[in-house]
Amino acid sequence: MSKFVTWSGIVHATLRSSFPKLKLGQARELLAASLGHNSYASLREHDLQALESSAIHVLPSHAGVLRRAYELGLALTDDQWWVVQRALTRGEVSLFSSLGGNAVMPNAARRVFEDTSHPLFHQIARAIGMQDGQWAHRTVTLAPEGSRADELTILVYGEVRAFSETACLATPVIGEVTFPRVGRQLYGAGHLVRATQNGQPYPYEPIDEGDVYGP
Numbered sequence: 001m002s003k004f005v006t007w008s009g010i011v012h013a014t015l016r017s018s019f020p021k022l023k024l025g026q027a028r029e030l031l032a033a034s035l036g037h038n039s040y041a042s043l044r045e046h047d048l049q050a051l052e053s054s055a056i057h058v059l060p061s062h063a064g065v066l067r068r069a070y071e072l073g074l075a076l077t078d079d080q081w082w083v084v085q086r087a088l089t090r091g092e093v094s095l096f097s098s099l100g101g102n103a104v105m106p107n108a109a110r111r112v113f114e115d116t117s118h119p120l121f122h123q124i125a126r127a128i129g130m131q132d133g134q135w136a137h138r139t140v141t142l143a144p145e146g147s148r149a150d151e152l153t154i155l156v157y158g159e160v161r162a163f164s165e166t167a168c169l170a171t172p173v174i175g176e177v178t179f180p181r182v183g184r185q186l187y188g189a190g191h192l193v194r195a196t197q198n199g200q201p202y203p204y205e206p207i208d209e210g211d212v213y214g215p
Contacts, residue, residue, distance in 0.1 A: 002052050007031055007088055014084045019074060026072055033068030034060035036184030047183035055186035057108055057179065058099040060085060108190055109154035109177040110136035116192040121160045124171045124197065129164030132206065134173070152179045152187060161204060168206050172199035
């Protein structure tokens with residue numbers, strides 16, 4: 001079953017308690033509006049294929065939904081749509097897409113930074129000893145999510161950790177993570193395209209994970 005069909009069913013089922021006469025077609029219109037389109041026909045023509053294939057991150061438009069609901073004669077409130085969005089963002093529902101609000105893309109950039117093997121990270125670690133992973137601390141979005149740029153760029157400020165027999169050192173780095181725009185409210189998978197050292201190494205306290213088998 002496609003993402004759009006699944007999500008439309010969830011929108012319909014969630015709103016039926018407040019709007020008993022709500023039709024499935026109206027639920028599809030609301031979902032299409034949340035994806036940046038004035039109608040389901042527009043979504044189907046322009047973004048439906050991307051939603052089903054290359055879209056990894058989905059940023060619903062709250063304002064678009066409320067505007068479309070008004071046009072359909074539905075007195076939908078902000079709180080009612082948030083209930084719908086919470087239903088849509090459950091892991092088993094989102095079908096491997098990250099669907100949510102403004103924190104979605106910065107959090108996705110952090111995960112890309114921490115999960116990517118970059119040559120600079122290895123170079124820094126080798127100069128110290130053994131690599132102990134990289135950690136993201138904060139992000140800066142270079143263009144707002146609502147812009148129409150072909151890609152979204154987020155800077156991730158973090159550190160590369162490494163240790164030797166005598167020291168545990170963290171080296172500050174900045175990573176540039178980009179996400180291709182594949183639809184009006186849709187982004188594809190992120191990539192760490194650039195990383196630079198941003199300061200001198202400093203000591204850190206290693207995390208003691210203890211005995212994985214228990215005491």
